[in-house]
Amino acid sequence: MQIKDFKVDKSLKELTSHRTVVLPVACYETKIGDNIQGKIPLHWHEEIQFILTVKGEAMVQINEEKLAVKEGEGIFINSGCLHSAEDVSGDCVYICLNVSPHFLLPQELFSSYIYPYISATNLPYISLNPREEWGKNILDSIMEIKKLINEISPFYEINITSLLTFIWQQLIRNGFQLEFSQAEVEKHMRMKEMLNWIHQHFAEKITLGDIAKAGRLSNSECCRYFKKILKTTPINYLIHYRIQKSLPLLQERDSNVTEVAFKVGFNSSSYFIEKFRKSMNMTPLAYKKNRN
Known part of the structure; x- marks a missing residue:
């Protein structure tokens, strides 16, 4: 079975070209x-x-x-x-x-x-x-x-x-009542800005304040945005994103779990293993063995 890597850029915009040879x-x-x-x-x-x-x-x-x-x-x-x-x-x-x-x-x-x-x-x-x-x-x-x-x-x-x-x-033709809210546009723009910042800096040391600043929000408002839109906290989203970024690295034949942990922003291999197991229902080493 071919495993496909769904690619997005740093702003979460999908990189797949959505067109046939002659049509968009x-x-x-x-x-x-x-x-x-x-x-x-x-x-x-x-x-x-x-x-x-x-x-x-x-x-x-x-x-x-x-x-x-x-x-x-x-x-x-x-x-x-x-x-x-x-x-x-x-x-x-x-x-x-x-x-x-x-x-x-x-x-x-x-x-x-x-x-x-x-x-x-x-x-x-x-x-x-x-x-x-x-x-x-x-x-x-x-x-x-x-x-x-x-x-x-x-x-x-x-x-x-x-x-x-x-x-x-x-x-x-079904007669949808159209509405336009600048507040809604602004909300999702700020959300994309915070996600974009996380995806650019995930391998670095990141605090809640850093993420909030990227969205021009207070810490509490930042948490409210993530809870409402993504049903999670900013830090949990960051941890999950780091784990997802670790998957292709773990599939490399000569990769090392500890090295991968530090490459994706974890400052402790034991913490990486703990969070990976919780997210993936297996250890990073087991994942690596299953994929190689």
């Missing part, structure tokens, strides 16, 4: 358990995303909300929203469709039919229910786009653009 569109099948971290880590991208679970069940987090997406169900994730996915069933597979918002409709229609929706702060996601006609239409269209990309039949690019227009029409 990507549609592919993902098995969550194949990722090196055993899940799809927290990230964001400018493209809108549609997910269709084809096997098992995924727990998807979008900003501060979590929801289960069961087999046959789907979800729309809006542009710029932080999101992650975990495998609930142990065998979860989903189809992922990523599309540049600028490709959905002709540019003359962007300001009227695209921008208000991707900038609305009350629409981080929309659940796609196969038992509702519009939801089923979108989910069926995702499958058809995946088929077109795989087969590359004549005029497949035109067929994909037609389906994307249909998908977007099905999504927005």
Whole structure:
């Protein structure tokens, strides 16, 4: 089994290129358990995303909300929203469709039919229910786009653009009341700034005050942000991130557990082992042996 490393940059923006050779569109099948971290880590991208679970069940987090997406169900994730996915069933597979918002409709229609929706702060996601006609239409269209990309039949690019227009029409015709809150925009911008700072400095000695300063917040407000959006504390997030960064290092044949601990910011190998065991249900050495 190939283990895939889901890559993001220091601001959590996904580095995967979401496009085919000629279109700013990507549609592919993902098995969550194949990722090196055993899940799809927290990230964001400018493209809108549609997910269709084809096997098992995924727990998807979008900003501060979590929801289960069961087999046959789907979800729309809006542009710029932080999101992650975990495998609930142990065998979860989903189809992922990523599309540049600028490709959905002709540019003359962007300001009227695209921008208000991707900038609305009350629409981080929309659940796609196969038992509702519009939801089923979108989910069926995702499958058809995946088929077109795989087969590359004549005029497949035109067929994909037609389906994307249909998908977007099905999504927005339901009369969502759009809201825009500058406070919400600011909140998630500060959250991304703090996460960005952690990802740049995780190997260094870090205090709660350092993280709060990166978000221009007090220590207590910083803790409130992390608790509300990520359901954890800033320091626990830092520890978890350090452990995730240790995984590819432990897979190197000549790596040493103590050296890896210091490389990712732990000042004690015993503390690293304790936190690693709690997070991964095994010791770093056992993980290393299993992966080599």
